[in-house]
Amino acid sequence: MTLAESQGSDARDLALLNEELGLLIDGATNHAIYMLDPRGHVTIWNRGAERIKGWAQAEILGRHFSLFYPPEDVLAGMPQRDLDRTSLAGRLEEDSWRLRRDGSEFLANITMTALYDEAGALRGFGKVVRDITDQKAAETALARREQHLLSILATVPDAMIVLDEQGRIASFSGAAERMFGYCEADIVGEKADMLFPRIDRDRDGGFLGSYLVFDDRAVAGAVRTVRGQRKNGEIFPVELAVGEALSGGQRIFTGFLRDLTQRHRTESRLRDVQSELIHVSRLSAMGTMASTLAHELNQPLTAIANYLEATRDLMVDPSPETVLLVRGALDEAAGQSLRAGQIVRRLRDFVARGDVEQRAEPLNALVREAASLGLIGAGQAGVETVMTFVDDSVCVQVDRVQIQQVLVNLIRNALQAMAESPQRVLTMTSATLRDMVEVTVADTGTGIAPEMTDRLFQAFASTKQDGMGLGLSICQTIVEAHGGRIWAAPVPGGGTAFHFTLMRSSADAG
Incomplete structure (x- = not known):
């Protein structure tokens, strides 16, 4: 090959390389890539620069790059200062505000590199600009949400503890610090089991032990009451709920704990x-x-x-x-x-x-004893008493005196309700209902006043001139504390029947 042919081949290779380089630069449409001469005039302009900044290549070549700066930055001499900084350091990278052709501003990530020839003379500058307005907005929003979440977690009264799969503490909220007495820096990386009494850890498997054995996550996520142990050794009641999530392919567990001491x-x-x-x-x-x-x-x-x-x-x-x-x-x-x-x-x-002590008591004996007290004076008042009871072997799980208080209260109310009635019959009955028994005290009195129907068991609700309205409210409190319920219903022909239920005891006689 002759010298001329060799030189021609080299020229074609160079032209092909320049063409491929141009295609590569123009293909980077998400980046504005352009070159400046030593004084800051645009010499090369890719399609990404056209898309991001808005100027076509024909109208921007030869113009000074100060066009891209906000007016206040131009007045402050920033364009020339950026050239000088890049010449001195060789490279400049920063985030700064720039202008588009339509005058709108955008936040740009800018990399500017000083270009020198083989002799060390400055040939110009290469610039790569990326619009990061949306990215920064998203990062700012994310940071704001994180700060908001952190502020919530810092003020929420419930303690939050994050654990890895091995049960080691990864995060310990401010409320957890106050609850247990440990600082987060001292306890991160430690086993969460140290927050619970040893006897409970041995029995329940610790913080995660009982949770991990569940197959049903709905059951596992239920709130349960456990015992916690503070740094000073104090043991206290805690309401605990554990949740599970995946992060980076690893399971993490979040425990929410509420101090039940108060x-x-x-x-x-x-x-x-x-x-x-x-x-x-x-x-x-x-x-x-x-x-x-x-x-x-x-x-x-x-x-x-x-x-x-x-x-x-x-x-x-x-x-x-x-x-x-x-x-x-x-x-x-x-x-x-x-x-x-x-x-x-x-x-x-x-x-x-x-x-207060609940124990097995024979139902009929309990009712008869209460009746003997509540019915004092009933005979002189002309009241006829009818009693129909279940078998004497039936027992109820109650505090005897409190249930007798309910009966005495209902009996005395019935006697007062019949004070002006021509017919005065007080009926007391009991009946079994599976694992419950029902006791009824009925009268033939005037019945319940309409305005009292919805307020019958409310405290301080009374139609008696000298009554405080606490009797039926206390009856309801006692019966519900025994696992039963109490209600009233009209009696056909006139009067009121009060019914209440009690838990049947497994210690029935016979």
Whole structure:
């Protein structure tokens, strides 16, 4: 090959290379790629530059690149300063605002490189510009959402703990720090089991043990109550819910924990106050029955006094016949004293404060004992009592005194409701309903006033002039605490029937 042919071949290869390089540059439509001469005039302009900046190649070649800067940056001398910085450092990369042909601004990621020839002389600058307006907006929105989420997590009262598959702590919220007493920096990487008492870890498998054995995630995600242990060793009740997610192909677990200490204290105090209120209600009921009780006790005491006076007179001149009479009188006096003692004992048991204790009690005996107290004075008021009970072997799981309080309250209400009725019949019945029993106290009184139908069991709702409206509300509280319910229904022909249910005990007699 001759020299001329060799030179021609090299020229064709160079032309082909330049063509391929041009195609490559023009194909980068997401990037504005252009060149500047040493003074900042545009010498090369690709299609990406046309799309991003808006100028066609024909109208931008030879023009100064300061066209791309906002006016205030031009007045500040930024274009020339950028050329000088690039010449000195060889490369400049930054994010800055630039102009399009239509005057709109966009946030650009700019890379400018100084180009030198073999002799070290500056030939110009190569620039690559990418529009990152949408990207930055998305990053800003994401950062804002993350900050919002972090602010929520920092203020939410529930503790949040994130764990990896091995149960190691990856994240420990501010609420968790306050709840357990550990700093996040000290506990990240540790096993979460350290937050729970050892005896519970051994029994339940720790924080994740019982969760991971579930196949049904709906069951696993249920809220449950466990015990936590603070850094100082204090054990406290915790409400725990665990969720699961995938991140990078790995399972992560998030535990949400709520300290129940204050709730339990409040519930305990509420139970104490409620128990005290129930006790006060019993005392109040006895107060309203005071005159009737005094009359009921006065009868056996008067009889005792009369029998003793008779025996005194008979012993003035004793004879075999009078001794027999004295013996009979003393027997009667003893019987009346026992009757008075039973009344006093029932009253003492009924008004005693005592601890609330539910145990198996024979239903019929419980109802009859309550009736003997609640029906004091009913005979003198002309009230007929009808009782129909289930078999005596049926037992209920109750606190005896509290259920008797319900019965006494319902009986006394029934007696008051029939005070002006021509027919006065009080009916008490019991019936079994699978694992429950139903007790009914019905009267033939005036019935429930229409305005009280929806408020019957509300506290302080009463139609009695001297009533506080707590009796039925307390009855409802007691019955519901025993797992039952209480309601009222009209009786055909007039009157009201109060029904309540109780849990049947497995200790039924027989």
